[in-house]
Amino acid sequence: MEAFRMERFFERDNEIEVTGKEKGFLGSYYAARVIANMGDNYVVEYKELLEDDERTHCKETVMAHDVRPPHPNQTLPSGPRDYSSAKKKFGFGEQVDAYDNDGWWVGIVTGKKGGFCTVFFETTWDHIAYPVTHLRPHLEWRNGRWFPGKNRGRFVAENSYFSHELVECILDEKIEQEKVKKSEVQRDHEHHRMQSGWELKIVQSRTVWA
Template sequence: MRVFRVGDKVEVCSTEEGFVGSYYEATIVSILKDGSYKVRYKNLVEEEDDSKLLVEKASADEVRPMPPRIQGKGTRFYSYLDKVDAFDNDGWWVGIVTGIDGFKYSVYFESSRDEIAYPVSRLRRHLEWSSDGWVFT
């Protein structure tokens, strides 16, 4: 398991119902004695004061490094049935490309059974983090 340092940019996987499998950008604020981390989210704010970024504890198995940005090739960035992450509701959600209309891609999300069109700027290749590094799935 990778150990992060204070100040590292990471992504935190949500385990909350309705958000399971989504990832949120954060920065490591501190390392706790139990091996977990205190993180400050980039886009999530506190419920009681939306002018303050949310800071919370995240277990080590919920934290991964920021994935590399992979550029598309040619005029098409993604193909039919490619697994992608779509940026929506302040986080990255895993889905499958089900349609292409110019530079808009329809993405199907198995968890919610929704299909939503996104511009290419809100998509990235889906990668999984393992002890060996980043893996295409």
């Protein structure tokens, strides 16, 4: 068998992505940096994955063929309701990476509505709606170059599981959830503003009586 040939060497502190290959992590990518180059493998420190103490970044030794350069569009969403790039457009059947659980997961766009897309994950058979800001085009790193992901429109169109009614239901539920969250944030903000106003009035009142 021909020995594995590294397509690119990475040195200490290089930004990379690590491909998840273990059960439950297939089709996922995690941002990391190189701690040490060990030849056939690397010691890496993950950017988003934390230890149980929720403060220390996870470190791991990974095989060289599971490491690739950062995705050209590696910007992470700044928050769960980050709509700063809401003009992103993804087509039906397009392969995308969805940001979830501190990593990027490969999926297929099955529908879109109001700034959200439904994404189907073949490795888990999950079907979830995401803001478009939590998606990026899926790219494959081969022979030192980036290649676009396959269009799976035919697979989606020929599978009765992806009915229009189901996709609409998932999208509508997600949109409603986001409306509720937005309302809660606005209510909390208004409560904080009113509380700050009352505290200021109390301070001013004490100043006058003093």
